[in-house]
Amino acid sequence: MNSVSTRRISILGSTGSIGVSTLRLLDETGVAGKDYVIETLVGGRNVALLAEQALKYRPAITVLADETQWPAFRALIGDSGLEIACGASAVCEAAGRKADWIMAAIVGIAGLKPTWAAAGTGAILALANKEALVCCGRALIERVEAHGGKVLPVDSEHNAIFQVLDDPGRVSKLVLTASGGPFLGRSREDLKAVTVEQALKHPNWSMGAKITIDSATLANKGLEFIEAAYLFDMPGSQIDVLVHPQSVIHSMVEYKDGSSLAQLGSPDMRVPISYCLGWPKRIDWQAPKLDLAARGVLTFSAPDLTAFPMLRLAREALEAGEGMPTVFNAANEVCVQAFLDRKIAFLQIAEFVESAMMRAQLPSIPSKDHASRDTNDETMTRALEIDSEIRRLVGELFANARLSA
Ligand SMILES: NC(=O)c1ccc[n+]([C@@H]2O[C@H](COP(=O)([O-])OP(=O)(O)OC[C@H]3O[C@@H](n4cnc5c(N)ncnc54)[C@H](OP(=O)(O)O)[C@@H]3O)[C@@H](O)[C@H]2O)c1
Known part of the structure; x- marks a missing residue:
């Protein structure tokens, strides 16, 4: 894990209920942009919200999964200079970028590959995407630990x-x-x-x-x-x-x-x-x-x-x-x-x-x-x-x- 004081945070599924709560929490604790910087934001198809988040938090990269929405997303991002990408492999690449803390909150089996990629980064993996764990079992946890990371459960239970x-x-x-x-x-x-x-x-x-x-x-x-x-x-x-x-x-x-x-x-x-x-x-x-x-x-x-x-x-x-x-x-x-x-x-x-x-x-x-x-x-x-x-x-x-x- 990175030892510098500013933590790089990635949010996979930033436009969903858990993703929005995570960003809201960063705002409410008053630390967004100070102790934390956003490395990656990943959304599915809600281009309006993903673009709004990207323009506000200015992550190193923002990725939209749904390719059919790409033109609309590009138009919303405009000439802001933000790095953006689109499609399932871009989602996995972004999920596998080095970060200190990753929220895995894509819903369902769609989250499996990105969560698996995030598990190989050595980051703290805040795991909301329970379906990935249900399907991969202990192997997911072992993968995180083998890379020097730690799984933290997000599910309230x-x-x-x-x-x-x-x-x-x-x-x-x-x-x-x-x-x-x-x-x-x-x-x-x-x-x-x-x-x-x-x-x-x-x-x-x-x-x-x-x-x-x-x-x-x-x-x-x-x-x-x-x-x-x-x-x-x-x-x-x-x-x-x-x-x-x-x-x-x-x-x-x-x-x-x-x-x-x-x-x-x-x-x-x-x-x-x-x-x-x-x-x-x-x-x-x-x-x-x-x-x-x-x-x-x-x-x-x-x-x-x-x-x-x-x-x-x-x-x-x-x-x-x-x-x-x-x-x-x-x-x-x-x-x-x-x-x-x-x-x-x-x-x-x-x-x-x-x-x-x-x-x-x-x-x-x-x-x-x-x-x-x-x-x-x-x-x-x-x-x-x-x-x-x-x-x-x-x-x-x-x-x-x-x-x-
Ligand atoms: N909500 C809770 O209180 C809660 C509590 C405990 C655990 N969890 C777990 O957390 C995970 C997320 O739940 P949620 O309630 O936040 O779901 P949600 O509101 O439906 O959000 C799902 C997120 O996944 C994104 N997404 C969907 N398909 C995608 C794809 N193919 N590629 C990339 N991103 C994709 C969505 O993007 P778009 O919206 O842009 O399409 C959205 O950002 C689930 O595994 C759930 O079991 C949720």
């Missing part, structure tokens, strides 16, 4: 665990809390006719569309369950999910001596992002504070796996290993998009994911599990192969079910 994990050898259980999403308490029957609009209304968090739907199905908690197993090197049998609708306790670690340590905070992603930004110290900023007296009551319950089978499927995917978490992730991504496009119903997301997991033919892996001990590109390449095969398979399942997907 994993960030909470990271903050209270003071004796990893004596952990009896990790407890991931879950808000339960907008459909908490509903039965399977009640979920038959829920709409996209209802699923997009998360009670506590404001997030991108994909993760919001994942929160409604509990697939997000399933991805987080797999993420926790890889991040903290824990078997699934030692990870529990606890529904806690107020989203005040972000997760807990239960130790063998009977103590449980929890991290609490307002449901605002700037809190875990600020922890990652300041690590190993904390940042002093005007963070939203908790008023527990006003909250009054915190409640907890076990998740309903009948109404929300995605959590069970994630557990099964982790147990199966050998690429099955990638199958779970890929099938889920395709189904979430189909639900957002109103091609399948809410409950069909889990049904198609389960079918894909049952039918997936994964080539056997000769010498090692894909989720361990590999710092070259083999793991990432294999994950992308499985991903495209599963996208094809789910397309076939849709066609057999006579959908127009």
Whole structure:
């Protein structure tokens, strides 16, 4: 890692919910352009916002993924003298540029290659793109560490665990809390006719569309369950999910001596992002504070796996290993998009994911599990192969079910 006092920061997915929160935090802590300089900004297709960010923060390079928007982007950047580039390989090149701190916040499998590239830079990797970790497993963490970097979890649950994990050898259980999403308490029957609009209304968090739907199905908690197993090197049998609708306790670690340590905070992603930004110290900023007296009551319950089978499927995917978490992730991504496009119903997301997991033919892996001990590109390449095969398979399942997907 760079030892100079000015830190170079790259934000992959700067136009998304996490990217915007990161830049807002840099503004609010009053350090943007002083202790920090922006090395790279990467956006998908929101050219107006990406151009606005580029003109404001003047990064060394700004990259737009969507080539169809390139003329519009160039026009917005004008003769400002900023270095800009476009396309998927430019995104990966920019992600692999030397930096001190990189926020990996591109959503879904689209983030896999750039996150993998960032993992090879030796930077601190603030990891929001959980899908990359789900698909690459421990190999992603090992790649970061082999290059002298460090993975810091951005997900509020994993960030909470990271903050209270003071004796990893004596952990009896990790407890991931879950808000339960907008459909908490509903039965399977009640979920038959829920709409996209209802699923997009998360009670506590404001997030991108994909993760919001994942929160409604509990697939997000399933991805987080797999993420926790890889991040903290824990078997699934030692990870529990606890529904806690107020989203005040972000997760807990239960130790063998009977103590449980929890991290609490307002449901605002700037809190875990600020922890990652300041690590190993904390940042002093005007963070939203908790008023527990006003909250009054915190409640907890076990998740309903009948109404929300995605959590069970994630557990099964982790147990199966050998690429099955990638199958779970890929099938889920395709189904979430189909639900957002109103091609399948809410409950069909889990049904198609389960079918894909049952039918997936994964080539056997000769010498090692894909989720361990590999710092070259083999793991990432294999994950992308499985991903495209599963996208094809789910397309076939849709066609057999006579959908127009
Ligand atoms: N939001 C949260 O509170 C939260 C909490 C924990 C973890 N996470 C994780 O953080 C990641 C981002 O979530 P989000 O809610 O911020 O998502 P989001 O609001 O949908 O933003 C996604 C970002 O990825 C960019 N992007 C999409 N496709 C791309 C591509 N092919 N190449 C390059 N960039 C691309 C988008 O660009 P455009 O918008 O310009 O198209 C946007 O900047 C996800 O993995 C999510 O699970 C999010």
